[in-house]
Amino acid sequence: MDTSNRAAAPRRLAHRFALTLAALGLFTLPLSSQAEELPAIQLRLAHVVNSDDTYHIAATRFQELVSEQSDGAISVEIYPNASLGDERTLLEGMQIGTVDMGVITNGPVANFVDDFSVFELPFLFPTAEGAYSVLDGEIGQEILDKLEGVNLKGLAFTERGFRNITNSRNAINEPADLDGLRLRVIENEVYVDTFRTLGANAVPMAWTEALTALQQGTIDGQENPVNVAAAFNLAETQNYLTMTRHIYAPAIFIMSLPRFNALPEAAQEIVLDAAHEASAYARAQNAATEAEQLDEVREAGMEVNETPDIAAFQAAVAPVYEKYGQRFADYLPRIQAALE
Incomplete structure (x- = not known):
C-alpha cells in the first residue's frame, strides 16, 4: 500500500460508525464543503442481476447518495441485468476505462487479486457481524487496496450474503x-x-x-x-x-482506477463515502427481508x-x-x- 493509502485509511475507518448509523436512518452525512465547486460528472455503474436483487438495492442507494452529497453534480446511470457483460467482462472494462464502476461478486474479483479468495473459504465466518468486523476493518482495507495493482479501485465491501x-x-x-x-x-x-x-x-x-x-x-x-x-x-x-x-460471500463496489483518479478530490471523497453507506444500507436490507x-x-x-x-x-x-x-x-x- 502506498503512502497516500496509508494516510487515507484512518479517515475511511473513522467513517464506518457514521455510515452504519446513516444507513439505519439515525444520522445524516453532511454534504461535501466542496460539492458546489464540482463540475458535472456522470458515472456508469453496472451489475449482472435484476432490479429486485440486493446489488441493485446497493447501486440505487449509491446513486441517491452521490447525488445528494454532491448537490446534484454527480449523477450515476445504472446498467443492470448484465447489459454491459458478465462480471469478468465488467472488471476488464474497468481496467481499460470502458466501464466506470460496478457491484461485483467477490469470487470473480479473486481471479484478479488472489487474496480475495480467502473470504471464499467455507464456514470461515460464523456470523454476518463477524464478517463485517473483518471486511470493514484493517484486513479488509488492505485487501481492497491491492486492487490498485490491477488498475481497479476497491471502494467498499457490500454483500451477496450467506450462501x-x-x-x-x-x-x-x-x-x-x-x-x-x-x-x-x-x-x-x-x-x-x-x-x-x-x-x-x-x-x-x-x-x-x-x-x-x-x-x-x-x-x-x-x-x-x-x-x-x-x-x-x-x-x-x-x-x-x-x-x-x-x-459468507462479500460483494464489492469497484471502480476503474483511471476513472477514480481523474475525479476531483472532493468527488473521490463523496464516491467513497457513498459506497460505504450504500453497502451498510444493503446489508441492513438483507437482514430485514430474509425471513x-x-x-x-x-x-x-x-x-x-x-x-x-x-x-x-x-x-x-x-x-x-x-x-x-x-x-x-x-x-x-x-x-x-x-x-x-
Missing part, C-alpha cells in the same frame, strides 16, 4: 446428499474444490449462463443467498432449499430445510483448509484471530 444450496433433485441434509449433484458454482477454484470435496459435480459458470442451464435442466442446482432465490424466482426450477450458510423471502419461496413451492447437519458439512470441508491454508497464510490466521 445456501438449491436443487431440483432431492432434499439435502448432509454431505452425502450432494453425491453426483450437478451444481453451478462461481468461477473460482475455492468454490469448485469445496463442492467437489463435498461430493457434488461442481460446474463453474457465470450467473447469466446458470439461469439458462437451470431452466434447461443441464444442471441440477446452484448455491446462493436466499435473496437470489427470491429475486430470480428459482422456485420455478428448484424444488429444495437447504440453509447450509456454507460461505420474508424464505416465506416467498416456500409459498412458491420450495421445500426449505433450515436445520441441516452443519457439523457434518464443516467436518467434510477440512481438506479445503489443508489445501489452501498455506496459500492464504498472510490473512487466514489474522482473520481467525479477529473472530475469536
